[in-house]
Amino acid sequence: MSSCEFESLEKSLESHLPEAELAEMKRILYGKETKKLALPACAVEAAFKRDFELKGYSFEAAQEQLRMPRRIRVGLIQHRIVLPTDVPVVINAMHNRVGEMVKVAAMCGVNIICFQETWTMPFAFCTREKEPWTEFAESAEEGNTTLFCQELAKKYNMVVVSPILEREQLQSTLWNTAVVISNSGNVLGKSRKNHIPRIGDFNESTYYMEGNTGHTVFQTQFGKIAVNICYGRHHPLNWFMYSMNGAEIIFNPSATVGALSEPMWPIEARNAAIANHCFTCAINRVGTELFKSEFTSGDGRKVMWLGSRTPGLSRTRDGLLVVEMDLNLNRQISDKWSFKMTGRHAEYAEELTKAVRHDFRPSIVKE
Amino acid sequence: MSSCEFESLEKSLESHLPEAELAEMKRILYGKETKKLALPACAVEAAFKRDFELKGYSFEAAQEQLRMPRRIRVGLIQHRIVLPTDVPVVINAMHNRVGEMVKVAAMCGVNIICFQETWTMPFAFCTREKEPWTEFAESAEEGNTTLFCQELAKKYNMVVVSPILEREQLQSTLWNTAVVISNSGNVLGKSRKNHIPRIGDFNESTYYMEGNTGHTVFQTQFGKIAVNICYGRHHPLNWFMYSMNGAEIIFNPSATVGALSEPMWPIEARNAAIANHCFTCAINRVGTELFKSEFTSGDGRKVMWLGSRTPGLSRTRDGLLVVEMDLNLNRQISDKWSFKMTGRHAEYAEELTKAVRHDFRPSIVKE
Numbered sequence: 001m002s003s004c005e006f007e008s009l010e011k012s013l014e015s016h017l018p019e020a021e022l023a024e025m026k027r028i029l030y031g032k033e034t035k036k037l038a039l040p041a042c043a044v045e046a047a048f049k050r051d052f053e054l055k056g057y058s059f060e061a062a063q064e065q066l067r068m069p070r071r072i073r074v075g076l077i078q079h080r081i082v083l084p085t086d087v088p089v090v091i092n093a094m095h096n097r098v099g100e101m102v103k104v105a106a107m108c109g110v111n112i113i114c115f116q117e118t119w120t121m122p123f124a125f126c127t128r129e130k131e132p133w134t135e136f137a138e139s140a141e142e143g144n145t146t147l148f149c150q151e152l153a154k155k156y157n158m159v160v161v162s163p164i165l166e167r168e169q170l171q172s173t174l175w176n177t178a179v180v181i182s183n184s185g186n187v188l189g190k191s192r193k194n195h196i197p198r199i200g201d202f203n204e205s206t207y208y209m210e211g212n213t214g215h216t217v218f219q220t221q222f223g224k225i226a227v228n229i230c231y232g233r234h235h236p237l238n239w240f241m242y243s244m245n246g247a248e249i250i251f252n253p254s255a256t257v258g259a260l261s262e263p264m265w266p267i268e269a270r271n272a273a274i275a276n277h278c279f280t281c282a283i284n285r286v287g288t289e290l291f292k293s294e295f296t297s298g299d300g301r302k303v304m305w306l307g308s309r310t311p312g313l314s315r316t317r318d319g320l321l322v323v324e325m326d327l328n329l330n331r332q333i334s335d336k337w338s339f340k341m342t343g344r345h346a347e348y349a350e351e352l353t354k355a356v357r358h359d360f361r362p363s364i365v366k367e
Numbered sequence: 368m369s370s371c372e373f374e375s376l377e378k379s380l381e382s383h384l385p386e387a388e389l390a391e392m393k394r395i396l397y398g399k400e401t402k403k404l405a406l407p408a409c410a411v412e413a414a415f416k417r418d419f420e421l422k423g424y425s426f427e428a429a430q431e432q433l434r435m436p437r438r439i440r441v442g443l444i445q446h447r448i449v450l451p452t453d454v455p456v457v458i459n460a461m462h463n464r465v466g467e468m469v470k471v472a473a474m475c476g477v478n479i480i481c482f483q484e485t486w487t488m489p490f491a492f493c494t495r496e497k498e499p500w501t502e503f504a505e506s507a508e509e510g511n512t513t514l515f516c517q518e519l520a521k522k523y524n525m526v527v528v529s530p531i532l533e534r535e536q537l538q539s540t541l542w543n544t545a546v547v548i549s550n551s552g553n554v555l556g557k558s559r560k561n562h563i564p565r566i567g568d569f570n571e572s573t574y575y576m577e578g579n580t581g582h583t584v585f586q587t588q589f590g591k592i593a594v595n596i597c598y599g600r601h602h603p604l605n606w607f608m609y610s611m612n613g614a615e616i617i618f619n620p621s622a623t624v625g626a627l628s629e630p631m632w633p634i635e636a637r638n639a640a641i642a643n644h645c646f647t648c649a650i651n652r653v654g655t656e657l658f659k660s661e662f663t664s665g666d667g668r669k670v671m672w673l674g675s676r677t678p679g680l681s682r683t684r685d686g687l688l689v690v691e692m693d694l695n696l697n698r699q700i701s702d703k704w705s706f707k708m709t710g711r712h713a714e715y716a717e718e719l720t721k722a723v724r725h726d727f728r729p730s731i732v733k734e
Contacts, residue, residue: 006388006391009392009395009396012384012388012391012392013392016383016384016385016388017379017383018383021373021379021383024373024379025376025379025380027629027630028376028629028630028633029376029396029630029633030630031630031631032630182734184734186734188732188734189732194711195709195710195711196709197705197709198705198708198709199703199704199705210709210711214718214730215718215730216730216731216732217729217730217731217732218731218732219731219732219733219734224731231709234641234642234704234706235642235706235709235710235711236603236604236607236638236642237603237604237607237710237712237715240603240604241715241718241719241722244718244719244722244729245722245729245730245731246729246731262394262395263394263395263396263397263398263399264398264641266395266396266634267633267634267637267638267641268638268641268642270634271603271634271635271638274601274631274634274635275601275602275603275635336566337566337601338564338565338566339601339602341565342562342563342564342565342577342598342602343562343602343604344561344562344577344602345604345719345722345723346723348604348608348719349716349719349720349722349723350720351581351582351608351611352608352611352712352715352716352719353716353717353720355608355611355612355712355716356712356713356716362584362611362612362613363581363582363583363584363612364583364584364585364586364591364612364613365555365556365583365584365585365586366586367549367551367553367555367586
């Protein structure tokens with residue numbers, strides 16, 4: 001069986017395990033079961049017609065005495081590219097496809113939607129080619145794609161997180177950036193990818209540098225959100241600092257390959273949610289993208305650019321995941337587990353400040 | 368099926384899944400397959416006779432040109448208590464059982480062995496009782512248990528990590544401490560539990576306080592090791608700082624209950640290994656411990672003090688896990704993935720220093 005035929009972990013477990021064992025397995029692998037969310041028939045039908053997967057789940061918090069529930073719905077979109085990589089650049093190529101998926105998200109009552117990393121283009125940063133790929137770069141504030149997202153935001157009263165390849169107009173610098181658009185249609189701001197991979201062909205640092213927007217959190221009508229782009233998921237301090245700035249939901253739009261890091265996907269975002277008492281939402285693109293200059297990974301083996309998975313969605317099909325979450329859950333979990341309160345952050349600030357000095361002497365005991 | 372009958376995730380998968388799907392499932396869940404380690408027949412026989420599980424695996428690194436492989440073997444021991452909790456305190460109660468398990472570890476060529484959290488006693492810190500449990504506390508440097516471990520260390524030329532309840536003689540302060548004994552038999556030092564749970568009945572802070580030994584790393588003949596005790600596994604900064612001080616292997620001896628946190632076990636230690644380019648070894652005790660004063664969890668429900676699992680060992684039986692690891696793998700992984708190099712630690716030191724101030728103003732953008 002090739003790995004592209006393996007549709008999802010859940011499907012495989014569900015088709016083979018006896019019921020009681022399945023329940024215990026799911027408890028160990030996934031924790032408390034998330035309830036399925038009933039989605040409107042019109043949305044289910046529209047997703048079927050447009051050939052993408054649609055799934056819904058909900059996280060419930062306990063009823064509190066003083067705070068009303070803060071139930072909101074988040075939508076996560078994964079999709080393949082729609083044009084082959086050898087046709088001329090079309091900036092709007094993906095707009096239609098994603099537009100129809102957002103329409104379905106709106107039917108499902110989604111308040112905040114997040115697209116995959118550099119969603120408007122093939123993920124070409126692992127090739128040796130710069131042209132024509134950098135032509136997909138746009139202004140975060142005034143580019144076509146931002147204008148398109150502003151329309152969606154206003155039309156559906158939805159916060160839109162739109163990760164693009166950004167060209168900063170003044171210096172023509174490229175960045176890997178998520179544009180955050182308020183449900184009013186205004187650009188709330190942007191968050192640039194903080195950590196850039198330098199792994200074999202995933203040496204994206206020839207395209208853009210480490211972001212300079214720090215760990216900004218965006219206060220939206222539906223909660224405080226932040227965007228940790230792709231490789232930043234490997235850095236626990238990155239998640240942590242978004243959380244220290246108050247993020248209730250941290251999005252992690254990615255573009256990566258199953259053969260390279262798939263075993264880490266179920267671990268890193270979940271670990272960040274556990275450690276920081278917040279929601280984390282991970283997205284990866286799907287599909288196969290072929291490039292003219294076939295490329296190799298850093299270790300000389302060929303890389304398979306294969307379909308990849310978000311938890312709960314197929315590893316191979318376009319899809320929309322709708323998640324209802326009561327943001328009250330964050331504080332409830334924090335009050336119970338106290339990882340922030342017991343975090344001794346001041347001590348770490350001191351230790352880390354010493355540890356980053358060039359003349360740092362590590363605390364090592366020898367005989 | 369009650370959860371105590373569910374012996375292990377691996378066993379359940381192996382008995383139900385078709386071969387090809389099992390392989391793909393294991394790749395996604397566990398990453399690259401660890402090879403089984405051939406263990407000597409005498410050890411297998413001894414473990415069988417003494418009724419404990421024995422398993423061996425190995426992590427292989429690539430052959431380098433300038434460095435010889437640094438293959439070492441680590442042993443991890445999980446066990447139940449041997450005396451019921453209503454008999455008089457016997458400091459040495461566990462010594463025999465663990466002694467015979469260490470003997471088998473020696474047959475398997477183990478260089479560094481680690482026992483479970485406060486291994487000499489029932490894990491009573493969740494009861495309301497202080498007596499007689501605090502009588503198990505011993506000096507880290509001169510207690511009976513340390514003397515016993517020094518003998519083992521010398522006899523088997525083995526580094527011994529012995530987590531005990533420590534009584535600091537001068538101030539009669541209690542600590543949750545791991546004593547690290549060199550293979551020469553000398554006490555190399557100690558590492559105290561850095562983060563203390565305050566979760567319902569897991570409010571251990573009435574017994575001991577946050578440790579004051581920082582993130583000391585112990586340079587042994589077989590590699591640089593550190594000990595992150597129990598609840599410290601929830602704090603990514605804790606793992607991180609041990610690693611910043613040079614740890615190649617971080618042990619995580621624990622005592623916790625499956626119903627409470629089992630879904631997190633496969634995540635946190637693995638995430639730490641990924642993020643910090645090092646080996647992490649997690650141990651939990653097994654068995655059922657009953658206490659006179661039956662206790663409830665913080666949310667008013669009864670807590671089941673049920674068997675718990677280390678990856679690869681049974682959730683219910685005593686066991687010894689032997690793992691061969693080539694420590695060269697750490698630098699190889701680091702050179703490939705570069706999470707340290709791309710970590711931007713100096714920026715985090717600055718940000719964190721600001722974030723821990725009482726007048727910190729988080730970086731939040733509003734419309």
